[in-house]
Amino acid sequence: MNTQQTSGCALRLAIACSLLLAAPWAQAAASSYSGKAVRLGKGTAHTVVRTDDAGQVASIGIVLSKRALQGLPKPGAGPTAYWLEMPARGPRTVFNHVVVNWEAAGHPPPKVYDVPHFDFHFYLGSKAEQRRVRFQSEAESADPAQQPPAELLPAGYIVPPGTAVPQMGVHAINPAGQEFNGQPFTATFIYGYHRQRLFFLEPMVTLSFLQSRPSFEAAIPQPARFDKPGSYPLAYRVQHNPANDSVEIVLMQK
Structure with missing residues (x-):
């Protein structure tokens, strides 16, 4: 040669x-992965997972398109539950799937959550596990068999009677939240459990707040430990995207 x-x-x-x-x-460049869009109102909803420059999950969210908040079912008319798949591509997260529950007339307790709003359930369990969640009464949330150990509850959170919902779980609330202290409910964060284990994380947001083109962020109170290994969100955000007039409900990992 x-x-x-x-x-x-x-x-x-x-x-x-x-x-x-x-x-x-x-x-490893920052990327975005979207789940399949589902019809919601006159628009659509889909999940999105975003990664940082190191390829690590930075946020997990739900995107509501421009017209998703229009033409929603009236009280007593369905559908009210919209099942969203996590993105088929991209990194896995602790969440298996998402269910958006539209509460046209709100739900108990009265004068707190009885306004039109969405419950955004991010489930750790599978769809099959969720469908198997059964209760004889909503009061079962007070049963010791449903009460999670203290280390799985964020400081100040409680699981009161009357919060057991079939195909969901029992709901832990924060009595220090603004909606329980004389201020109107706009957005709040719920922890959900089934048989003493963490089963879902749930931002709840009113329709009027979503329609207001919001820019809102709050820390997510953390329990002493999580019983399912993985990375969990530290804050949540409700934000309007002026580029396409969509709204996102985002769980932020960092």
Whole structure:
């Protein structure tokens, strides 16, 4: 092999090595992965997982399109539950699926959550597990068999009687929340359990607040531990996207 051929091989080898070294960085660039869109109102809803430059999950959210808040079912008319798949591509998270529950007339307790709003349930369990959740009475949330251990509850949260809902679980609320202290309910954060284990995380947001083109963020109170290994959100955000007039409900990992 002559000198020219040797230098040519060396050049090609150097280029190949630089491409190999660059590949991981290209793969680790911040990305966004969307789940399949589901009809909601006159628009759609879908899940989205966003990663940072290191390829780690930065946020998990729900995108409501421009017309998703229009033409929603009236009280007593369905559908009221919209099942969303997590993105088929991208990194896995602790969540298996999402259910958006539209509460046209709100729900108990009266004068607190009895206004039109959405319950955004991020489930850790599978769809099959969710469908198997059964209660004889809503008061079963007070049963010791349903009360989670203290270390799985964020500080200040309680699971009161009357919060057991079939195909959901029991709901833990924060009595220090603004809606329990003389201020109107706009957005709040619920922890959900079944048989003493964490089963879902749930931002609840009023229709009027979503329609107001909001820019809102709050920390998510953290329990002492989680019983399912994984990375959990530290804050949640409700934000309007002026680029396409959508609204996002986002669980932020960082």
